[in-house]
Amino acid sequence: MKGMRYISLFLLLAGSAALNSGCSSGPSADELAQLDQLKSEVESLKKEVAAKEAEKESLETQVRQKKDELAAAENNQKLTRERLKSQR
Amino acid sequence: MNTRILHFAVALLVVATVSPAQDTIPKEEWQKQISDYTTQRNNLKNQLASLTKESDGLRATLAALDKQIQSTRDETLALTGATDAARKEFERRLQDIESWVAALLPLSDQDLYVHRFEVDSMQADKDRLMKERIASAERYFERLQKIQSKIDNLRATLAHINSTEESEQQYVVRAWAKYHDCLWNISKKKQIYDNPFLWPKIWQANRNQIKDPDIIRIGEHLKIPAAGGLTTAEKNAEREYWSKRHT
Numbered sequence: 520m521k522g523m524r525y526i527s528l529f530l531l532l533a534g535s536a537a538l539n540s541g542c543s544s545g546p547s548a549d550e551l552a553q554l555d556q557l558k559s560e561v562e563s564l565k566k567e568v569a570a571k572e573a574e575k576e577s578l579e580t581q582v583r584q585k586k587d588e589l590a591a592a593e594n595n596q597k598l599t600r601e602r603l604k605s606q607r
Numbered sequence: 608m609n610t611r612i613l614h615f616a617v618a619l620l621v622v623a624t625v626s627p628a629q630d631t632i633p634k635e636e637w638q639k640q641i642s643d644y645t646t647q648r649n650n651l652k653n654q655l656a657s658l659t660k661e662s663d664g665l666r667a668t669l670a671a672l673d674k675q676i677q678s679t680r681d682e683t684l685a686l687t688g689a690t691d692a693a694r695k696e697f698e699r700r701l702q703d704i705e706s707w708v709a710a711l712l713p714l715s716d717q718d719l720y721v722h723r724f725e726v727d728s729m730q731a732d733k734d735r736l737m738k739e740r741i742a743s744a745e746r747y748f749e750r751l752q753k754i755q756s757k758i759d760n761l762r763a764t765l766a767h768i769n770s771t772e773e774s775e776q777q778y779v780v781r782a783w784a785k786y787h788d789c790l791w792n793i794s795k796k797k798q799i800y801d802n803p804f805l806w807p808k809i810w811q812a813n814r815n816q817i818k819d820p821d822i823i824r825i826g827e828h829l830k831i832p833a834a835g836g837l838t839t840a841e842k843n844a845e846r847e848y849w850s851k852r853h854t
Contacts (some may be wrong), residue, residue: 545631545632545633545634545637546631546632546634546637550637551631551637553641554637554640554641554644557641557644557645557648558644560644560648561644561647561648561651564648564651564652564655565651567651567655568651568654568655568658571655571658571659571662572658574658574662575658575661575662575665578662578665578666578669579665581665581669582665582668582669582672585669585672585673585676586672588672588676589672589675589676589679592676592679592680592683593679595680595683595745595746596679596682596683596686596745598745598748599683599686599687599743599744599745599748600686602743602748603686603687603740603743606740606743
């Protein structure tokens, strides 16, 4: 009687295991690998975007500085003209 | 025994049924994640392309600005009408004065006092440069202004030295018995020269009242010249003293 109970429990679990693994609707190993690859591609793109943003910021700062430098050079030219006029 | 085997088989089955269920995700969830990550990847690629384009544009702007700055500077220099050779010559003279000023600035007050007349020559040289057309160019004008400011500093230091000299230029001789005042000891005093070997300076400055440097009188007012190395006249006076003593 006890043996019968174990046998029926065994059959029940074996059946559910077969259902869970053989008949489940989960993705295949290839599909999971595809997802992993996509995730790592996204991570790497995020890093590239962050680096590009930093580069753009630095270039914007350099442009601002060059504009100031140009304004100073133009102002110097104006002052030079004035000084030359007063020298005459 | 059979019961034990059966227990073991049941346990194995439980593990076999539960573990694959923990590692995997349902197909629908996988599909959803694939779709989300694909969208993210495409958005990031677009963002990267746009950022690259913007950075390239900024680099081009930088290059254009550099060109514009250089041409503005060249134009400014051309306004003065100076040739390349004239610019080089002007640059050389400017550097000479800059080095000259730089050599005087770190001198001690005493040494600067010795070189005090050079400050006037420096000023004259700077003024000559300032009168040239090329000096109007900002790059030179600013440097000339800096030189002027340094010359002004040197003049201020010299003025201070002179005022100090004026206030300390006299020493009243006190009794030998109590203070041991003699030219050697006076020269040795910290507030005088802090160097006894400079005593001929005091003697030379007071030759009209000190005939013999070994004899000075209490209450006598001695002129104390500026510190510095012995001049030729002072060295000669010292030589004369020693030769008299040995004869």
